[in-house]
Amino acid sequence: MRLLFILALLFQFHVSAQPHLQIPASDFRLPTPAGDSVSLSSYRGKVVLLDFWASWCAPCRVANKSLVKIYPRLKEKGVVVISISLDENRKPWLEAVKKDRLGWLQLREVRGWYASVTTDWAVNKIPATFLIDQEGNVVGRDLAEADLEKKINELIQ
Amino acid sequence: MHNKTLLLLLLLVGGQQFSFAQFQSARLQATGLTCALCSKAIHESLQKLSFVAKVEADIQSSAFAILFRNGETQNPDALKAAVEEAGFFVGELLLEGQWGEKLPASTVPFKWGDNWYYFLSSKAVKDNSSFTLSVIDKGFVTDKAYKKYLSQYNQPSLATGFLTEDSLRPDIKQRLFHVLTVK
Numbered sequence: 001m002r003l004l005f006i007l008a009l010l011f012q013f014h015v016s017a018q019p020h021l022q023i024p025a026s027d028f029r030l031p032t033p034a035g036d037s038v039s040l041s042s043y044r045g046k047v048v049l050l051d052f053w054a055s056w057c058a059p060c061r062v063a064n065k066s067l068v069k070i071y072p073r074l075k076e077k078g079v080v081v082i083s084i085s086l087d088e089n090r091k092p093w094l095e096a097v098k099k100d101r102l103g104w105l106q107l108r109e110v111r112g113w114y115a116s117v118t119t120d121w122a123v124n125k126i127p128a129t130f131l132i133d134q135e136g137n138v139v140g141r142d143l144a145e146a147d148l149e150k151k152i153n154e155l156i157q
Numbered sequence: 158m159h160n161k162t163l164l165l166l167l168l169l170v171g172g173q174q175f176s177f178a179q180f181q182s183a184r185l186q187a188t189g190l191t192c193a194l195c196s197k198a199i200h201e202s203l204q205k206l207s208f209v210a211k212v213e214a215d216i217q218s219s220a221f222a223i224l225f226r227n228g229e230t231q232n233p234d235a236l237k238a239a240v241e242e243a244g245f246f247v248g249e250l251l252l253e254g255q256w257g258e259k260l261p262a263s264t265v266p267f268k269w270g271d272n273w274y275y276f277l278s279s280k281a282v283k284d285n286s287s288f289t290l291s292v293i294d295k296g297f298v299t300d301k302a303y304k305k306y307l308s309q310y311n312q313p314s315l316a317t318g319f320l321t322e323d324s325l326r327p328d329i330k331q332r333l334f335h336v337l338t339v340k
Contacts, residue, residue, distance in 0.1 A: 058194075
């Protein structure tokens, strides 16, 4: 009985620790505006910054501004930036991409909150960002700009 | 008009039944410390309601566009509870639908589904036209707006949210939603 209790405790810890850092990252395959589908695993070997957002998410639109600002530095370091929009509709998605001048890979998940990509990555609010290393492991979530760049520098050394 | 008069009217005419006029959708603005549209919790708790078919975020009005299930009774209290369960508050609730052939008169409570509604003010409406109603009861608008409506309309039932507290018929205590015609 005591063993069972300890096991239950351990299991609970395991489960609650899971959503924050998944090692390795869950793969997905989603469409680009042009209609091609792209998978996360095809970027193995590169550092990836994954960003969940939507056109109707005001804080995401603010975060886009900072990302646009640091994107040239990230690109220079060989970091791949992938945005996944939870927009139900195509038009506002593309309008926001254009308006915010998001010059990196744009993907969309029409099933939004209930899609496997959102549940696998435990995205319960947006914006949500994940940093993924060259081996495909999640090494950071919702890192602030300074921490993000520091972590990236560590990874590409 | 006093609650007693309201009840009398209701008992006399049986209120007005508008089974043919239906709410089809709603626009719900939620307020809180964080962005309500950006939270899965609120989306999920709204989606769980039996009368809700679809919940979408609308960037224009920064509100949830809620599509109701056909033939199901909508309950504004359930919408409010869902929002509060997720840790937010209702800032505005607009009900959208289509009038039937007979239009409800203001000053007489009318029944939609299981709920009673009462017009505090109503713009001229045409038969078979679409409408938008704003629910202005406590908890459906900001506290400030609610206080303003309370003093503006001086309607006792708006203070209680119930049709009557009548001493003659204490058994009748019917939830009453107060609405304004927005469109």
